[in-house]
Amino acid sequence: MGEARDYIARTLDDSLRRRGFENLGVYIEVDRPTEEGHGDLTSNVALKVARFTKMAPKILAGELASRWPQDDIVDSVEAKGAGFLNFTLKTRWLAEVVNQVRADPAGYGASDAGQGARVLIEFVSANPVGPMVIVNGRAAAVGDSMARIMNKAGFLAHREFYVNDGGNQVLKLGQAIWLRLLEMTGIDVTTNWPEDVYPGAYVKDVAAAWRRDHPEVPLDQLGEHSWELLGDYGARVFQKQHEKVLRQFGVEFDRWFHEKELRQAHAPEAIVERLDRLGYIATEDGARWFLSERFGDDKNRVMVKSDGTMTYFVPDAAYHADKFDRGYQYVIDLLGPDHHGYVGRMRAVVQALGYPPDRLEILIIGLVRLLRGTELVRMSKRKGSFVLLEDLIEEAGVDQARYFFLERAPETPMDFDLDLAQLRDSKNPVYYIQYAGARIHGILRQWRESEQQAAPLNLDVLTSPLERVLMILLSRFPDVIARSAMDRAPQYLPRYLTELAGAFHGFYREHRILDEEAPLRQARLALIEAVLAVLATGLGLLGISLPQRM
RNA sequence: GCGCCCGUAGCUCAGCGGAUAGAGCGUCUGACUACGAAUCAGAAGGCCAGAGGUUCAAGUCCUCUCGGGCGCACCA
Incomplete structure (x- = not known):
């Protein structure tokens, strides 16, 4: 799909140049349409460039469509609406995705969107003074999957847990x-x-x-x-x-970073000195203040209290400096909702120390409110009443818990219904995806146990609309992962997988596989094997299992 | 008071400035003597909180108002 998009964009650019419109390349977008009936890919370039070409978008689109060159990718081009170009791809070309997936089932979906950039994702970082609660679980699921997704999309992402053991x-x-x-x-x-x-x-x-x-x-x-x-x-x-609990939850950290080590190395003191030399420290009322207001913070922040001890902020600043010093190009923090008062000062200190402030990405994980049915469960760490992550894992299971955390945007507040998460029936969307995989496993099992002869694979016979939908979805997979990584938005993936599973269920109801003549049978087996591979990879990125039987 | 997040279908939420705003659940109708019905096909359901603006084009960007959540320590 990416290939087709590039090809279409190039061809559009050539056509515009031939008409004497240079340097309009930046306005060329080729996207997947939001609606059915608008082709497989669509471009609004005629609308975008209207003010430069002085041509009515409708007319330009019509001309671009009617002079589209013959090729193996695009089957037809239509000018529709106010000046949209809708491209329908050749089914035979789309079918190649089946071969692509089969050539490397576990590797399919990878891209170089991240260009090898080194990324450090810090998340959970719960204080080691009590057990982990459900909110930590949300951060754990998001951070872990974000790392998996970014690695798949060509980043080099590491996971780190900051242990506040020094204060x-x-x-x-x-x-x-x-x-x-x-x-x-x-x-x-x-x-x-x-x-x-x-x-x-x-x-x-x-x-x-x-x-x-x-x-x-x-x-x-x-x-x-x-x-x-x-x-x-x-x-x-x-x-x-x-x-232990995190491992149970499918989360492994590359490093547990101890605040204590920073303190032993006197890194916090060094940070204060560094800021002082730069002229960003002032003494007032016996305390030493970091002049963070100069860097857009709401107020200046105390670093060394009048009793000579340091605030929590200082080792944390030293920790962030350390992250950049270790050569990470992107430093991502997932913070709890009670920490967003913290963002301004952290950004300020990073900037003051001379690191690129836009490379510190702070994502606030939205509040998790717990419900049992309609009743709100009150949680308070101080009062010692809360629901533990390990209880959630026990009650709901890893797959369900991770899915619930990952299906929505990380920064939006969510209600977690403990009753709903425990439901082990079809209301739970994760089963919908897993069931598609289990069905495919069932068919493949039956195929292996049958006496049927394998036939040479010929993808030309995959021509039905439902097969086509599956191929298009398969071909979108690398884009979905890349976009999810670039936007730091793991939630794209559950939605995509639900769509793919739905497309498979529809296909399965409508078409037979093992009962067909050998060529079609073989091609459909290849297609569903490809679907299975993508489901497995996608769920794997979410840390969700794909059982062979349910 | 200041800052951040959020207001989209009955509920939970998607929606990368583009065409007739989508999905799941719930409701209603239908589909298994056929590879797994934890499934499928279809219907109903919307003044995208409100008002201005930018744009050829706004649920999406900007400003304001209203409503909800959270944060604003010489705590961590």
């Missing part, structure tokens, strides 16, 4: 573990529980685990001086947990 949060976690340890000795800690320490009951398990690992330590020797130690222990426990 105050970990101390607070240590304090909570300490309190839970005291509790185990019979002391009442709940009555005077400190307000800013997580009361979540899950900390009890961590405390118990620590006790098992360190039975020799007398509990009365623990105190405030132990918080860091206990916190580090807890952070490691939770990171392990995160890794």
Whole structure:
């Protein structure tokens, strides 16, 4: 399809030049039409260039159509409407896509849209002070699939999880573990529980685990001086947990980047010094401020508090500098909805440090509201009440959960209906796609078990409209992936796969395969094998399985 | 108050400045003695929140208004 588009665009350009219209190439667009009956590809170039050619779009389109050269790709050209050119491609040419897919079933869909650009996608980055919740699952699904899609489209994308194990949060976690340890000795800690320490009951398990690992330590020797130690222990426990749950969810990170390492290397201090040398640091009220307003931020930001400690922002700035220093051309952050107050300052610091600010792409993952039926489930990390990602995986399954997260635009707020996600019936759209694959597997299985002889493959016999629709969809696959990668929009893929599955189901109802004469049978088998390959690749990019039987 | 996201069919949402705005669910009608009915064919359902503007062309871009969500710490 891409090939046909390029060819048509070139030919249009030639025709315009022959008429004496030079340099109109940028106005040539060849797109897939939004409506049926407008051909396989369409161009609005006659409308676009009207003000340069001083020709009525209708007339120019008519002339371009009537003088279209003979070729193997375009079957017919029609001038329609206000000046549109509608191209119908030769069915035989389209059928070549079947050979293309069969030549490399797993590789089909790849493109060089990304031109090998190195990309770092940071996502989830949940603090290691508690279990992962459903919102983390959305970021995990989006980030992971985005990386898979971008890699398929010729980018070199890496996945990274930033572990906030260096700050105050970990101390607070240590304090909570300490309190839970005291509790185990019979002391009442709940009555005077400190307000800013997580009361979540899950900390009890961590405390118990620590006790098992360190039975020799007398509990009365623990105190405030132990918080860091206990916190580090807890952070490691939770990171392990995160890794495990994410792996279950089909998400692997290329690197877990520890804030602690940055601190040990004094990278945060270096960042403040760097900004200071550049003249972007001012001292006021005993604190050192980054003058981020100069770079479009709402207000200046404290980097070093008056007590000498650094704000969370500083190591994070150092982390981002590190990303660019490692040679990534695109740095993509997927942040939670509660972080969009953070975007301005991060952009500002990147710019201040001399990195290209437009290469920092911050995508805010929309809020996930949980419903059970119509009832809103309230979540609060501080109160310790929330639905865990592992519970969701258990209840809904990986395939369903990932599909729900990936079918809509990442930045839009969504309602996640736990009841609906648990439905294991046809209402769940992921089955629709998987069922198409299972049907094809069934037919291929039956074919292998039959006594039928294979015939030489001749794609000329694929002439029915329903076959044609499948071929067009197959040929669009690389474009869909490329566009999904360029727009950072994984949601294009579920929609495409639903369309492909639907086209297959329609074809399947209408046409027989194994009952046909050998040439047609062979060609249709090849066609559905190609459909299967694309379904498998597409679902694979989404991290969704394609079972052979359902 | 300021900033970000969102207002499209009864519901959940697509829609890369182009032609008659789409899909799934729900509703209604129909289709299996045939490779898997978790399927298919069809119908009904819309002042794209509202008002201005830019454009040959606006659901799409710009401005304002209204409605919903979220964020605006010497917290992380």
